Amino acid sequence: xxxxxxxxxxxxxxxxxxxxxxxxxxxxxxxxxxxxxxxxxxxxxxxxxxxxxxxxxxxxxxxxxxxxxxxxxxxxxxxxxxxxxxxxxxxxxxxxxxxxxxxxxxxxxxxxxxxxxxxxxxxxxxxxxxxxxxxxxxxxxxxxxxxxxxxxxxxxxxxxxxxxxxxxxxxxxxxxxxxxxxxxxxxxxxxxxxxxxxxxxxxxxxxxxxxxxxxxxxxxxxxxxxxxxxxxxxxxxxxxxxxxxxxxxxxxxxxxxxxxxxxxxxxxxxxxxxxxxxxxxxxxxxxxxxxxxxxxxxxxxxxxxxxxxxxxxxxxxxxxxxxxxxxxxxxxxxxxxxxxxxxxxxxxxxxxxxxxxxxxxxxxxxxxxxxxxxxxxxxxxxxxxxxxxxxxxxxxxxxxxxxxxxxxxxxxxxxxxxxxxxxxxxxxxxxxxxxxxxxxxxxxxxxxxxxxxxxxxxxxxxxxxxxxxxxxxxxxxxxxxxxxxxxxxxxxxxxxxxxxxxxxxxxxxxxxxxxxxxxxxxxxxxxxxxxxxxxxxxxxxxxxxxxxxxxxxxxxxxxxxxxxxxxxxxxxxxxxxxxxxxxxxxxxxxxxxxxxxxxxxxxxxxxxxxxxxxxxxxxxxxxxxxxxxxxxxxxxxxxxxxxxxxxxxxxxxxxxxxxxxxxxxxxxxxxxxxxxxxxxxxxxxx
Numbered sequence: 001x002x003x004x005x006x007x008x009x010x011x012x013x014x015x016x017x018x019x020x021x022x023x024x025x026x027x028x029x030x031x032x033x034x035x036x037x038x039x040x041x042x043x044x045x046x047x048x049x050x051x052x053x054x055x056x057x058x059x060x061x062x063x064x065x066x067x068x069x070x071x072x073x074x075x076x077x078x079x080x081x082x083x084x085x086x087x088x089x090x091x092x093x094x095x096x097x098x099x100x101x102x103x104x105x106x107x108x109x110x111x112x113x114x115x116x117x118x119x120x121x122x123x124x125x126x127x128x129x130x131x132x133x134x135x136x137x138x139x140x141x142x143x144x145x146x147x148x149x150x151x152x153x154x155x156x157x158x159x160x161x162x163x164x165x166x167x168x169x170x171x172x173x174x175x176x177x178x179x180x181x182x183x184x185x186x187x188x189x190x191x192x193x194x195x196x197x198x199x200x201x202x203x204x205x206x207x208x209x210x211x212x213x214x215x216x217x218x219x220x221x222x223x224x225x226x227x228x229x230x231x232x233x234x235x236x237x238x239x240x241x242x243x244x245x246x247x248x249x250x251x252x253x254x255x256x257x258x259x260x261x262x263x264x265x266x267x268x269x270x271x272x273x274x275x276x277x278x279x280x281x282x283x284x285x286x287x288x289x290x291x292x293x294x295x296x297x298x299x300x301x302x303x304x305x306x307x308x309x310x311x312x313x314x315x316x317x318x319x320x321x322x323x324x325x326x327x328x329x330x331x332x333x334x335x336x337x338x339x340x341x342x343x344x345x346x347x348x349x350x351x352x353x354x355x356x357x358x359x360x361x362x363x364x365x366x367x368x369x370x371x372x373x374x375x376x377x378x379x380x381x382x383x384x385x386x387x388x389x390x391x392x393x394x395x396x397x398x399x400x401x402x403x404x405x406x407x408x409x410x411x412x413x414x415x416x417x418x419x420x421x422x423x424x425x426x427x428x429x430x431x432x433x434x435x436x437x438x439x440x441x442x443x444x445x446x447x448x449x450x451x452x453x454x455x456x457x458x459x460x461x462x463x464x465x466x467x468x469x470x471x472x473x474x475x476x477x478x479x480x481x482x483x484x485x486x487x488x489x490x491x492x493x494x495x496x497x498x499x500x501x502x503x504x505x506x507x508x509x510x511x512x513x514x515x516x517x518x519x520x521x522x523x524x525x526x527x528x529x530x531x532x533x534x535x536x537x538x539x540x541x542x543x544x545x546x547x548x549x550x551x552x553x554x555x556x557x558x559x560x561x562x563x564x565x566x567x568x569x570x571x572x573x574x575x576x577x578x579x580x581x582x583x584x585x586x587x588x589x590x591x592x593x594x595x596x597x598x599x600x601x602x603x604x605x606x607x608x609x610x611x612x613x614x615x616x617x618x619x620x621x622x623x624x625x626x627x628x629x630x631x632x633x634x635x636x637x638x639x640x641x642x643x644x645x646x647x648x649x650x651x652x653x654x655x656x657x658x659x660x661x662x663x664x665x666x667x668x669x670x671x672x673x674x675x676x677x678x679x680x681x682x683x684x685x686x
Contacts, residue, residue: 117145171204490522
């Protein structure tokens, strides 16, 4: 640092000047002071105000060093106005036109401008003066202390506005910018950023206001920090604290008061990383209609609404990364019916009337996040991509609790892979109205109440949008769900392959009917009944609970319900399907009305336990091309309903033979071979 002096000194042609404050420096007679002289301002007050005096040590975040400029400056030159900080105009002798220009020796401190930081005195004016004086490209430091702001702000305003391009704030550890208690009718930001390239860093805290007593709910803070449509903003390594008691209490009052960070339309290039958001009454981070956004390694504790919410606006949005965030909402009460509060939510806009007007969210990566939600039967999702998105990857996330783990709705070209989902109340992974999407390598555990491991469904609102096409569920490990391991409803062209489905580990009570894989028509209304067809089901393992476990009732390994044709079911293994009682089948076809000219191939499947390989049921006649080959099962290997007409040559006519060849009506040769433990192997020889 520099030597500390508390006296004035100005000699003829002197090179150094010492002043006690800015007012003292301004009063220096510079007529006899040499051009380029250096002034040390060791103690002082902003613009001579005695109401907010301070004391600083040069070189330790305060004070100031100035150089005298005389030549080339005329009296009253407006290019160098007196700011009271960076530029100081000598008051004597008058008419010289000289200026003292501050020499930067490090970050400027808000205390240079009279901020007290004691949590009692309102520091709003002092900090606003500091913002203006430090100017574009400068760095403003907040030493440890509590800076009370906003006591006199008007409605919808900001206590502090960073309106200087590329200005940087550094909040030292222990620094707290706190919004004062404000009148009930007002709402405000604590900090609003209205200039491009601004950064807020450090390990300090920005805190919202405490609502007036007896006035909840109320939208007191539009956001604690708002990025107001400017580009290139960085918010890093700070803490943001709200007051969640301002939260709306019913669906009719969804005020979502005071978000932690809100980036409004046009805040492109936003970077928010390693911040901590705690108990805000609204969303932790909200991004609206912005491109090129990265939200990385942030932590969220009990935000009342979505921890992260990203939404398209009047135009489509592009390039979003949400990575390595930690979200814990287990301390938030059950959501109110009608309000949807997620861990991570990304929302597009599908226009079902005019598809050309749809606003899609493009190029989304959600990876490495941990989301913990309370258990709930209401719609609280850990990760939700909703309403229209394209090119989406959700990779290596870990979720627990909530209603669903990961949900895609109206997504094109999506991937859900390598995620761990624990204890959802409904579905582990939901794929609704998605195109060209893969769910692979995920670990899903149902826990106490989980119903479906992977659920793919069409919502049937408009046919051009609401249909699942080209879906692949492969290599997933699914355990502990009570009703269905994998559901395909309204899926056109799909693969279910190499999944392990263990429904014996469910900790919930028995479900009346449960299936390892269930393919069915999507028929939530009578207008759009979308079948599931062209599905390949191969290489899967389904394990039921067996006899006497009482925890579920898995009677069917693979249930092709309604119009699920043509289909290929091959190379699957089932074990311990539920008993006692009839209806235990590796593959079960169901069609309640007449249907003709369908094709189903069931081959090379293995049944472990007292299970039939194949059965059909229903009240209508079917004329189907049903081919069975090389399936291994128990004594009742084949069964079919008497109302079903099986084409000649496609299956043996009955279960007789005992090892003898059976020739069907069209000349196909079948061999029934006896095997170990009473099993039979049907082989089509011709």
